[in-house]
Amino acid sequence: MAGSPLDDYIAAAARALDLPIEASWMAAVKANLEVTLRLATVVADFELPDTTEPAPIYKV
Amino acid sequence: MADDFSWASSSDIAHAVASGQASAASVTEAALARIGKLNPVLNAFTAVTAERARAQAAKIDASGKSKLPLAGVPFAVKNLFDIAGIPTVAGSKINRSHPPAKKDSPLIARLEAAGAVLVGALNMGEYAYDFTGENVHDGASRNPHDITRMSGGSSGGSGTAVGGGMVPLALGSDTNGSIRVPSSLCGIFGLKPTYGRLSRAHSFPFVASLDHLGPFARTTRDLALSYDAMQGPDPEDAACVDRGIEPVLPLLEKGIDGLRIVTAGGYFRKGGAREAHDALDLVAKALGAREEIEIPEAARARAAAYIITCTEGAALHLDRLRNQATEFDPAVRDRLLAGAMVPSTLVVKAQIFRRWYRDHVVALFKSCDAILAPATPVTAPKLGQVNFMLDGVELPVRPNMGIYTQPISFIGLPVAAVPVPLKPLPIGVQIICAPWREDIALRIAFALEKMGVCATTQPKV
Numbered sequence: 001m002a003g004s005p006l007d008d009y010i011a012a013a014a015r016a017l018d019l020p021i022e023a024s025w026m027a028a029v030k031a032n033l034e035v036t037l038r039l040a041t042v043v044a045d046f047e048l049p050d051t052t053e054p055a056p057i058y059k060v
Numbered sequence: 061m062a063d064d065f066s067w068a069s070s071s072d073i074a075h076a077v078a079s080g081q082a083s084a085a086s087v088t089e090a091a092l093a094r095i096g097k098l099n100p101v102l103n104a105f106t107a108v109t110a111e112r113a114r115a116q117a118a119k120i121d122a123s124g125k126s127k128l129p130l131a132g133v134p135f136a137v138k139n140l141f142d143i144a145g146i147p148t149v150a151g152s153k154i155n156r157s158h159p160p161a162k163k164d165s166p167l168i169a170r171l172e173a174a175g176a177v178l179v180g181a182l183n184m185g186e187y188a189y190d191f192t193g194e195n196v197h198d199g200a201s202r203n204p205h206d207i208t209r210m211s212g213g214s215s216g217g218s219g220t221a222v223g224g225g226m227v228p229l230a231l232g233s234d235t236n237g238s239i240r241v242p243s244s245l246c247g248i249f250g251l252k253p254t255y256g257r258l259s260r261a262h263s264f265p266f267v268a269s270l271d272h273l274g275p276f277a278r279t280t281r282d283l284a285l286s287y288d289a290m291q292g293p294d295p296e297d298a299a300c301v302d303r304g305i306e307p308v309l310p311l312l313e314k315g316i317d318g319l320r321i322v323t324a325g326g327y328f329r330k331g332g333a334r335e336a337h338d339a340l341d342l343v344a345k346a347l348g349a350r351e352e353i354e355i356p357e358a359a360r361a362r363a364a365a366y367i368i369t370c371t372e373g374a375a376l377h378l379d380r381l382r383n384q385a386t387e388f389d390p391a392v393r394d395r396l397l398a399g400a401m402v403p404s405t406l407v408v409k410a411q412i413f414r415r416w417y418r419d420h421v422v423a424l425f426k427s428c429d430a431i432l433a434p435a436t437p438v439t440a441p442k443l444g445q446v447n448f449m450l451d452g453v454e455l456p457v458r459p460n461m462g463i464y465t466q467p468i469s470f471i472g473l474p475v476a477a478v479p480v481p482l483k484p485l486p487i488g489v490q491i492i493c494a495p496w497r498e499d500i501a502l503r504i505a506f507a508l509e510k511m512g513v514c515a516t517t518q519p520k521v
Contacts, residue, residue, distance in 0.1 A: 009401070010401060013400075013401040014397075014401075017378075017382075017400055017401070018382055019381055019382060019385075019397060019400060020382065020385055021397060025390070025393070025394055025397070028390070028391075028394035029394050029397045029398050030398075032370075032394055032395045032397075032398035032399075033398035033401055033402070035366075036366065036367060036370055036398055036399065036402055037402070037406075039363035039364075039366050039367060040363070040367050040402065040406035040409070040410070042359075042360055042363045043360055043363050043364045043367060043406070043409055043410050043413050044406060044409045046357070046360055046413055046416075048412060048413065048416055052412050052415055052416055053412070053415055054408055054411035054412045054414070054415060055411055055412075055414040055415040055418060
């Protein structure tokens with residue numbers, strides 16, 4: 001049976017990054033990735049000017 | 061009698077040692093005895109440095125250092141701080157095979173230079189990715205007010221040790237709330253300073269963009285005492301700013317006249333249990349804080365903090381995920397594995413948003429000096445509790461204990477967490493200030509303590 005696009009993505013990313021994911025971990029990894037991507041969409045949907053700099057290190 | 065200091069503040073202990081009422085040695089022996097008696101119940105300590113503590117206490121008693129500001133004060137640190145001679149486990153099984161640390165964290169060194177006595181290392185959530193205080197390798201650090209409940213995480217042992225009367229002072233780390241959450245659940249005071257204020261050198265990291273270190277205590281004065289002793293630049297921490305020491309202790313008595321104090325509305329008024337909002341209302345009323353302001357895009361800030369946390373955490377642990385994945389706490393491992401797979405474009409978006417959010421939140425401090433918000437959405441949940449109800453919605457405990465803390469540490473603002481002694485369990489309130497204004501947060505905390513609104517209550521352990 002074909003997996004969902006996210007299952008396929010996780011399998012491909014795990015191979016590309018050389019990350020061992022046992023079958024029994026898959027559901028939890030997927031659930032976590034789903035939450036993270038949903039939250040990432042919330043952030044990415046916020047429109048900002050192209051000139052806004054990232055703030056990798058916070059200094060005031 | 062040294063045992064009279066079992067619930068004493070750091071300030072009182074230092075005065076007693078300075079006046080000759082007690083020796084550092086006797087206070088240290090009493091603390092070690094308390095730890096020996098209470099730790100089988102509370103599980104706060106993962107290592108006790110008795111020999112070192114006795115040597116330091118003897119040095120203080122013998123060398124005329126008894127007038128130091130923290131003379132003879134026993135303290136302990138979350139086990140992600142380097143302690144010379146023992147491996148820095150950071151709550152993990154994996155790090156137990158690491159070689160012993162070669163030197164102490166500079167914060168330990170600075171506290172000891174002020175006369176304090178390190179008595180051990182404290183339990184924590186694995187690699188600090190935790191809000192519960194539970195640890196699959198070491199067991200949970202228990203809430204001193206009800207040992208069937210969580211201490212909060214990830215600095216759970218720090219909350220337990222101070223709230224349970226084992227030591228008057230502890231250090232912890234706060235990436236998304238790990239000082240403020242245990243402070244709230246254990247009913248004690250905690251300070252998360254401005255990002256970059258205190259050196260993080262020689263501590264095991266989690267998320268470089270968000271990691272802070274800070275103290276826990278049972279009084280505001282003790283927070284100020286220890287914070288003042290730990291301030292100062294450190295070139296070994298890339299984020300630590302080149303800023304002089306700005307002592308807070310002399311300012312505590314200044315009071316709050318003239319300070320403009322407001323409460324956070326919107327996001328911060330949703331999602332919490334009644335106790336969280338009752339505590340906030342009590343504090344706001346005592347301070348005359350009638351105005352409510354909106355911290356813009358707080359929910360989005362929490363989302364961005366979540367993304368930066370799981371991806372930077374994954375980067376830190378990538379090799380361990382590849383080679384030692386079965387040795388992690390599964391709940392930590394599975395989040396980190398997911399974090400390793402988040403596209404970098406989304407991480408950069410989160411950092412770009414962070415810049416916008418920082419600018420807009422810092423601008424709020426043009427019209428106020430401090431913002432009050434709940435520290436946690438609930439009082440201490442039961443150990444092992446997986447879900448809780450917030451606003452009628454069932455949510456997982458582990459990620460959601462930080463809903464009110466994450467949007468603040470995300471941009472590094474200083475926060476004092478103050479305990480409101482509700483019955484049957486305490487809960488905390490955050491006093492959030494502009495960057496570098498720890499002095500204002502602690503002045504307000506001190507005023508609340510003097511009013512009797514905020515206090516640490518002694519549990520029956």
